[in-house]
Amino acid sequence: MSIEKSLTAFNEAKEVIPGGVDSPVRAFKSVGGTPIFIAKGEGAHLVDIDGNRYVDFVQSWGPLIFGHGDKTIETAVIEAVKDGLSFGAPTEVETELAKEIATLFDNIDKIRFVSSGTEAVMSAIRLARGFTGRDDIVKFTGCYHGHSDSLLVEAGSGMATFGTPSSPGVPADLTKHTLLATYNDIESVKQCFENSKDIACVIIEPIAGNMGLVPADEAFLEELETLCHDNGALLIFDEVMSGFRASLKGAQGHTTVVPDIITFGKVIGGGMPVGAFAARAEIMNVLSPDGPVYQAGTLSGNPIAMHAGLASLGQLKADKELYDGLERLAKRLVLGLQEAANAEGIRLQVDVRGSMFGFFFNDNPVKNFDDALASDTALFASFHQKMLAEGVYFACSQFETGFICAAMDEAMIDDVIATSKKVFAEIA
Ligand SMILES: *Cc1c(COP(=O)(O)O)cnc(C)c1O
Numbered sequence: 001m002s003i004e005k006s007l008t009a010f011n012e013a014k015e016v017i018p019g020g021v022d023s024p025v026r027a028f029k030s031v032g033g034t035p036i037f038i039a040k041g042e043g044a045h046l047v048d049i050d051g052n053r054y055v056d057f058v059q060s061w062g063p064l065i066f067g068h069g070d071k072t073i074e075t076a077v078i079e080a081v082k083d084g085l086s087f088g089a090p091t092e093v094e095t096e097l098a099k100e101i102a103t104l105f106d107n108i109d110k111i112r113f114v115s116s117g118t119e120a121v122m123s124a125i126r127l128a129r130g131f132t133g134r135d136d137i138v139k140f141t142g143c144y145h146g147h148s149d150s151l152l153v154e155a156g157s158g159m160a161t162f163g164t165p166s167s168p169g170v171p172a173d174l175t176k177h178t179l180l181a182t183y184n185d186i187e188s189v190k191q192c193f194e195n196s197k198d199i200a201c202v203i204i205e206p207i208a209g210n211m212g213l214v215p216a217d218e219a220f221l222e223e224l225e226t227l228c229h230d231n232g233a234l235l236i237f238d239e240v241m242s243g244f245r246a247s248l249k250g251a252q253g254h255t256t257v258v259p260d261i262i263t264f265g266k267v268i269g270g271g272m273p274v275g276a277f278a279a280r281a282e283i284m285n286v287l288s289p290d291g292p293v294y295q296a297g298t299l300s301g302n303p304i305a306m307h308a309g310l311a312s313l314g315q316l317k318a319d320k321e322l323y324d325g326l327e328r329l330a331k332r333l334v335l336g337l338q339e340a341a342n343a344e345g346i347r348l349q350v351d352v353r354g355s356m357f358g359f360f361f362n363d364n365p366v367k368n369f370d371d372a373l374a375s376d377t378a379l380f381a382s383f384h385q386k387m388l389a390e391g392v393y394f395a396c397s398q399f400e401t402g403f404i405c406a407a408m409d410e411a412m413i414d415d416v417i418a419t420s421k422k423v424f425a426e427i428a
């Protein structure tokens with residue numbers, strides 16, 4: 001397949017946009033090659049500007065659980081646009097979406113909408129600090145919570161891909177309040193609580209998706225909950241990726257642990273830029289204008305985005321079989337890939353949570369970021385390049401999660417597995 005037009009477009013983009021992209025992982029740096037420029041999406045597929053078609057396991061990095069061009073969401077957006085793009089004043093659709101979400105969760109009374117996952121997490125951290133009157137926070141290496149200053153410490157995702165522990169431009173004074181712990185290792189969290197009596201919150205991706213897919217163990221999460229409660233710290237589940245992806249209730253469909261604050265993004269906007277953070281009333285009431293903790297946004301609760309989110313959530317709630325179906329496809333895919341790899345003497349570590357899937361080129365189980373980093377990224381890069389050339393679009397890094405969408409079916413998955421057999425044989 002020819003990607004001539006993408007090559008030209010990338011060179012042109014690099015002249016006026018740093019690295020040619022508006023978010024670093026898109027540049028394909030960790031897998032080599034040229035990023036594909038997209039012309040359009042159709043259901044499970046992407047079409048690039050050279051006219052090539054790809055099965056898309058990225059789905060805009062998670063949001064598009066119904067695939068590209070879902071008619072219900074498209075119609076909701078088009079109808080909303082006719083009434084105006086933005087008002088900077090309250091609209092009823094915000095309340096509607098808030099209610100839809102609050103009724104799903106016992107631990108959510110109130111929710112506030114923002115415009116990205118980064119903004120949601122940044123605001124949630126401020127809220128936790130304001131509520132507890134404490135400054136320190138605990139995060140886990142390999143978890144990514146957006147690019148705000150105090151969270152850009154050994155972050156996963158693009159950061160891990162480039163092997164940068166932290167970013168220039170972030171003052172050390174801001175990160176000195178961020179304590180780092182090891183994922184799935186409760187002793188490391190205990191250590192943090194011993195080192196500081198000023199911990200406002202522990203933030204975790206309960207199903208980590210930004211170091212590849214690494215779910216937290218149930219026992220670990222339970223101990224984490226107890227540790228937070230015993231020490232007067234809030235537990236924040238960052239569900240920007242796993243929310244409405246791992247199940248209708250995100251990670252809470254897989255664990256009995258109840259977080260104090262939840263952050264959302266990605267699926268919640270149905271493909272439009274939306275984030276949100278939510279908690280019980282006691283916590284949310286300290287937010288401005290009810291309380292003293294300031295947080296605001298010109299385009300927050302944007303009506304077009306709210307209608308897209310509402311149309312998305314309505315469908316997620318209506319189809320009781322949806323998540324089971326997506327999970328069956330995800331399992332079919334990773335087990336098929338694993339078998340194909342094994343046949344060529346390549347070992348894959350695979351996992352699935354709802355519509356999220358992951359596979360590591362790794363001989364050993366992956367429980368934390370160090371385990372993930374031990375993966376064979378060179379082999380992953382070869383696999384990625386060859387699959388792409390065969391029309392299969394996987395995330396362009398070993399440290400990302402894959403997504404199944406509702407527009408996929410068994411035949412599509414089986415075709416991808418058949419392609420992978422050929423590719424594994426070539427790279428083994
Ligand atoms: C994607 C992501 C974010 C950041 O969201 P943006 O919309 O990219 O700002 C934060 N936390 C998690 C867990 C994510 O996956």
